[in-house]
Structures are given as structure tokens and as C-alpha cells.
Amino acid sequence: MMTPLDHAESWLADRGEKLTELRREVLSHLLDAHGPMKAYELLTALQKGRPGASPPTVYRTLDFLVGMGLVHRIDSLQSFVACPIFHAPHQGVMLVCERCHGVEELESPSWMETLRNEVAATGFVMNQHELEIKGLCRACQEATA
Amino acid sequence: MMTPLDHAESWLADRGEKLTELRREVLSHLLDAHGPMKAYELLTALQKGRPGASPPTVYRTLDFLVGMGLVHRIDSLQSFVACPIFHAPHQGVMLVCERCHGVEELESPSWMETLRNEVAATGFVMNQHELEIKGLCRACQEATA
DNA sequence: GGAAAAATGTAATGTTATTACATATTGGCC
């Protein structure tokens, strides 16, 4: 049985990087959360087993994981979420629920190419396709109704 | 000649709100900047003529202007930009240059409806259509090349 | 002109993120 952490490890190995113990812990917390976590929430969690953990500990590790595509930063929530689909490079679209702050990730939807073309028509070149779309997830629509 | 500030004033009047002196100053600074400004940059600018200005002064005013659609918050830059098109309600797409941090606003592009429909197909309802797309603006592409 | 609502002032604090430098760990090479 291949766990998400195992996947992450081989994903990194393919790129010449290592899943160190610290990185493993951080990613593990994010995976367990099943949703976005704040940097300082992660810090508190880390400090349970690692008394010396400090902000740079967390931010450096997050920078690495985000750079490798294992974690996404959600700007509008100032939070971080484990990427559920890191078996391949992908273009993520984040659906951010404004009520519960849950995040669903849509992989490479069909309109991405249209979007890219129309943006390019203005002379602007998209680098990064992490779009955040805000709204209400299904559960919160039902709860609100 | 109808200045942007005059437009803003009548836009607010139509909605039963006022462009007070403080709001006018903040919006004026944002318009002059021709690009995104940080909250504390605005604060420093305000303090020139208003010694008592403090963080709440700025954040409250920005909240108001954002709420009225005269200003957009750019989450990825933690900055605020005057909206160039507040003559009508619109769906903004922000093209954020990763090099110069300039922001161009695209009004209601044609793929918006497709996007909305495809997102809706997942059970998620979009509330707010302020998308941020990161990349390189034309000028920075040329400078880099 | 007086009460209620809206806007602004003021002080303190909370939250998020970075800088700069020290130490430890790993991996290659002889």
C-alpha cells in the first residue's frame, strides 16, 4: 500500500530531492488536516515533538514543499494545503469556500487553454495557473439554505 | 471634465454613500499610484496631512472602498489597487505581474460564463469573480528577453 | 436642538513572515 507520504518521497526522489524528517512531519500534518492550515498552526503542531521549532522552521519547509508542488499556498486564506494530486505536474484551480474555508482542487479543467489564450491576447503571459475561486461549497450551500 | 474622483463620488451617491474627505484622500493616493499600494504605504502617505492616522484609519477606509467596488484587494501581493472601471458592476480578472507587481484588470472576459458553468458542475457556487492570474506583463517580458 | 447613526480617533495587541547568522548533517572525493 502506497501512502501519500510514500508518493511524495518518490516524487521528490525523481527530482533529486529528499523528504527529510522535518518535511515529512510538516506534510503529514497537512495531509491529516484534510484542509488548509495556517503556518502558525503547523508551528504549534511541530513544537509538540520539536521544542526548538520556530517560524523559519515552518516557512522554510513550506517554501520547499510549495516549490516542489506538494503543497499549495492559498493567498486569500493565508494558509497552506496539501496537494491531493502530485502524481503529475498539473494546473490547479482552487475552489475556496468562503464559509467553511475548505478548499477543493480542480485539475486542469478544459477551459484552461481558452483562458491562457485569451490572457495571452492581451500581451500577458501566464506563468502559474493557480487560480483561486471563492464561493460556497456544496455542503455550505445546503447548511445555509 | 469628470475626474476619476468625481466618478467615484457619484458612484457612491447612487448607492447612498458618501465620499468623505478621508475616503477621497485614500482613493486619490491609490489612483495616483497607478498600481497596487500596501496598506502601510497608504498609512505613511496619509500621515503627512493627518498626524493621527493609524492602521484602523487605513483598513477601515479600504474595507469601505473595496466593499463599494472602487478598490480591489490583491491577495497575492497583500496590496490594494484602485479599480479603473467602476462605472458599472463588473467581474474583474487581475493580471498580476510577478516581476514588476503591476496589475492590469480585464473586464468580464468571454470565458467567464464557461468558467462559472464548469465550476457549478462540481457543486460549487462562485460568489466573487475576482481572479488573480500571475505571470509576466508585456513590458517585463521585453525587459527579460 | 436633541437623539440616533455613521464616521473617525486612539491605544493596545494579535497574526503573519523575514532577516541574519550559527550549527549540524549529508554526500562526494581522495
Added chain:
DNA sequence: GGCCAATATGTAATAACATTACATTTTTCC
């Protein structure tokens, strides 16, 4: 094994961003 360089982590301080709570002033409207 012993050394060097590169990578990773530890540590202290501080910078940058944002909110809370409450006081005061200004405006609105009867």
C-alpha cells in the same frame, strides 16, 4: 576514514500586516 562543499536546520530578533475595543466627533433626520 578525513576533508570539503553543499544542504538542511537551529536560534534570536524584528519587520510587516491586520484587528479589537472603546472613545470621540460629525452627520442626519425628526
